[in-house]
Amino acid sequence: MELKGTYTASENRYDTADRMYQRCGRSGVLLPRVSLGFWHNFGGVDPYERSRAITHYAFDHGITHFDLANNYGPPYGSAEDTMGRLIDDDFRPYRDELFIATKAGYDMWPGPYGNWGSRKYLMTSLEQSLRRMHLDYVDLFYSHRYDPETPLEETLQALVDVVRQGKALYVGISRWPLEALKVANEYLRSRDVPLLIYQGRLNMLDREPMDEGILQYCHDAGIGFIAFSPLAQGLLTDRYLNGIPADSRMAREHFLKSERLTPQLMEYLAQLKQKADASGETIAQQALRWVLDQEGITSVLVGASSTSQLEGNLKVI
Numbered sequence: 001m002e003l004k005g006t007y008t009a010s011e012n013r014y015d016t017a018d019r020m021y022q023r024c025g026r027s028g029v030l031l032p033r034v035s036l037g038f039w040h041n042f043g044g045v046d047p048y049e050r051s052r053a054i055t056h057y058a059f060d061h062g063i064t065h066f067d068l069a070n071n072y073g074p075p076y077g078s079a080e081d082t083m084g085r086l087i088d089d090d091f092r093p094y095r096d097e098l099f100i101a102t103k104a105g106y107d108m109w110p111g112p113y114g115n116w117g118s119r120k121y122l123m124t125s126l127e128q129s130l131r132r133m134h135l136d137y138v139d140l141f142y143s144h145r146y147d148p149e150t151p152l153e154e155t156l157q158a159l160v161d162v163v164r165q166g167k168a169l170y171v172g173i174s175r176w177p178l179e180a181l182k183v184a185n186e187y188l189r190s191r192d193v194p195l196l197i198y199q200g201r202l203n204m205l206d207r208e209p210m211d212e213g214i215l216q217y218c219h220d221a222g223i224g225f226i227a228f229s230p231l232a233q234g235l236l237t238d239r240y241l242n243g244i245p246a247d248s249r250m251a252r253e254h255f256l257k258s259e260r261l262t263p264q265l266m267e268y269l270a271q272l273k274q275k276a277d278a279s280g281e282t283i284a285q286q287a288l289r290w291v292l293d294q295e296g297i298t299s300v301l302v303g304a305s306s307t308s309q310l311e312g313n314l315k316v317i
């Protein structure tokens, strides 16, 4: 099927703007309260037309922020290839309405320069990401994880320099521990490239950024916080109430293992289901609202394998 050039974004895409957008920390940037992640469902193994339909649905409903990383796929790099194709096919006219993020920090290419937090890795990886996505710059570039071996200043200076080069407009960090986050905040602020956002896993089953004081620190320091896996990869939905559907993430037994479905979790989900039914909502909506209600949360970063999942999840706005 050849649809090139046929996409026109919905005229109503900003109808919910008063509820949809939230200032990211103390910055000039507004982000949608629900953002879309490309970790799963946008790789070379996934049907392009489905990825495309989900992306259209998202943008048509005010989701302006898409989150990628160099190694999202599979195979590595292919989610960014998909984004490049989407830019060419549909989104070039809307580029300035989009806030596109990518990251480097995890395993990407063989040898000593394709992993962790060196200047060499971050800067060359961003170059590759831009080429794959057919973009001149990204809106946001992240250090994807804390590297205990590389001096923090080396990683942070690379973030400063990609902004100075015009290859990223803002920078963020993901999964850094609190003490390193504090160093990052000071270092970047003193170089006039303030830390825009912190990305961490936060959901009803995993509250580490709250327990560790990261969310509070970000709030106090004027740094945005975007919560990834707010549905615990689908556990906090009705997906697994009656077994493991063949088309689910858990069926692939890779990132989400079936051993997570413990009797305790099933009991917890049954309680959530009861509460959700009583309020006419879904478990997913309750789970997203729980995250969005925490002080300091800018956005929930959801994944979706269908437009109908996204449609349901957007009802929290």
Ligand SMILES: NC(=O)c1ccc[n+]([C@@H]2O[C@H](COP(=O)([O-])OP(=O)(O)OC[C@H]3O[C@@H](n4cnc5c(N)ncnc54)[C@H](OP(=O)(O)O)[C@@H]3O)[C@@H](O)[C@H]2O)c1
Pocket (backbone or CB within 6 Å): 036, 037, 038, 039, 040, 041, 067, 068, 144, 174, 175, 199, 200, 227, 228, 229, 230, 231, 232, 233, 234, 235, 237, 238, 239, 247, 248, 249, 250, 284, 301, 302, 303, 304, 305, 306, 308, 309, 310, 312, 313
């Ligand atoms: N910084 C990091 O280290 C890091 C790590 C992980 C993720 N992330 C980012 O966060 C994004 C989101 O992560 P995630 O995909 O784990 O988020 P999630 O929203 O917790 O899980 C998404 C999955 O939940 C299921 N789902 C979503 N809505 C549903 C609904 N209404 N009903 C039933 N099932 C539903 C779908 O699973 P099925 O596929 O089974 O349908 C979907 O793929 C990623 O794409 C990535 O951008 C970042």
